[in-house]
Amino acid sequence: MPPTSPSRCRSDGVHLVLPIVERSSKEPSAHEPWYCIIFSHRLTSSPVESIQSTFSPLSGLINGIFFTVIQINTDVRSAAALLDQFYEKRRILIVSTPDISNQYYKLQNIMVQRAGCGLDLRQVTVIELLGLPPREVGRIKENRLSSEVIEELRQAMRISQAYFTMVLVDKQGMDRERYIDPVTSDELFSYIDTYMLSTEERERMENNRDHCD
Template sequence: MLQGTSSLLLFLWAKVASSTWYEGSGYAAAERQTNEVYVEETPHVSLPEYRVAQWCHRLNIQHGEATCYSPRGGNYRSSMGARCELACHRGYRLIGRRSVHCLLNRRWSGMTYCRQIRCHTLQALYHGSYQCSNGVKLDSQCSYTCQPGYHLEGDRRRVCLEDGHWSGSDPICVDIDPPKLRCPDSRERIAEPDKLTTTVYWDRPRATDSADGVIKHVMLRGPEPGSEFPEGEHVIRYTAYDQAHNRATCKFVVRVQVIRCPVLKPPEHGYLTCTSAGNNYGATCEYHCDGGYEQQGTPLRVCQSNRQWSGSQPACTPMRINVDVNSVAGLMDQFYEKRRLLIISAPDPSDRYYKMQNAMLQQDTCGLDLRHITIIELVGLPPHEVGRIHEQRLSDDVIEGLRQFLHVTRSRFNMVFIDKDGVDRDRYIQPVAPEELFSFVDTYLLTSQEELQREQNRDTCN
């Protein structure tokens, strides 16, 4: 009776147990046998030993293998009580139990399958990319590269490992290349005529960035294009920065040369007035003679591009006063803009004022000449009256003309001071010290050029 009851229970248990096959489980079932094994607790009842070689369906794990053994021998690897060790091929991970055994209900004690090992999809690389040998599968090698102008920092290669993680860490692409900046070629220029400078132009350099092509700013250190450059060597620098603050610099040189002629010397008893620096290309020098001297030769000379002066140097010769004139105007015109005149009149050569004045002036002939003063003497009474300039005698008509033109009396000592423009500047009825006369000239009558000469020749008369 007990044996019959056990058989009935076993039959009903088998009917209740479902033999549904789930696609994708990993098992290859034969003849409607399920590839799923549900863990069931075996009833604590005594069951007979069934010597059935294929009590449970044969295990066939896709991408894996089962190693089974049974106490009954090699032919009973799927019999009730058989035990199987499960393992997956390389590149696959075991999901479920590593060991199952065949139960009384003809099912295995667990469900197991092999899942392919996959790593996560790698993040996109900013300013770069990667290529993988086998996608995200095991042993797939992914190599990283950066866009032109960027450099890779970090792991260049990553491998999908058996634990489903990539080796290493995410690299980054950084812009460490400086921009490309090319300055103009250095240049040499000649100073412009009659100038010590020249205007220099150039095209501003263009900066390019090998990465994103964006240049933040370009800085100039030095004069702007189109500036006036003086003589010498001038270094022009440009600096460019990209968005990553990488810097590039370049420089070029502007050399300005001034063509010069030999330095001219002023003529004896004369001086020079020159434009610009006085001896540079294009400069013009004009010769002038001191009062009482006349110029002989070309008054202007120009510094030429061959470094030579045009013309030849003139000379300053003593002024020739023509006393053989018929009028006062003819005499006075010879001194216009050249000499100042001091007309001394006395009734007699023995006049004490006249003798005193002559004595003082004879001691300062250098000061008189330095200030371009010529003395005209009118001494005596007709018919013995004498008029002279140095040793040259004036005619009676010119003497009379001077007295009338300047209102000079014969009756007493008197003096008239005339400037270079023929203007009556001062009169004296008593002798005057040369220092007083010179002070008046230096204070009120000197031209700028005369003042310069006086400074240069300050010690000449000492």
């Protein structure tokens, strides 16, 4: 089903997120499904114009660029249900802090924001766990997670509430690296590129290496 309006597309030139809603005029809520379109090559025309002309709810070609579509639904009742949506499709970077005023978190957040294009090229989704109960917030971008999912994520990934932590999770749901200090995007990307990419992904990275410059 096509999105209700191409103007809702958000793009950095590689990664588009489109809210998919039923045929109605209502705005999508934070808990409605989102389709993530991952492009294999650099876009040569406007992503919004491409979506207007061609859209598939599964996979296909846009102006000769192959893409696949996955559905991320944050309105789930368990961490397992959330993580299952990423299995063999996306990597996850979980960023946890007891307080958003934490200096480590503030520094890391700046680096994550600047690294958005590189994270998308490497198919990494950022999940944030911010604060302490009962005011703890879990989110993927602006989409909130329930308190039950937050607690289960912490237990499954062994993430403490007491201090700043980042956990890098691979496409099989295994935690591959942990950080208790901020890391630069170069350090993070170097680890992913060296230990976590398939041969096909390495080739795509080489073809698009200058895209985020």
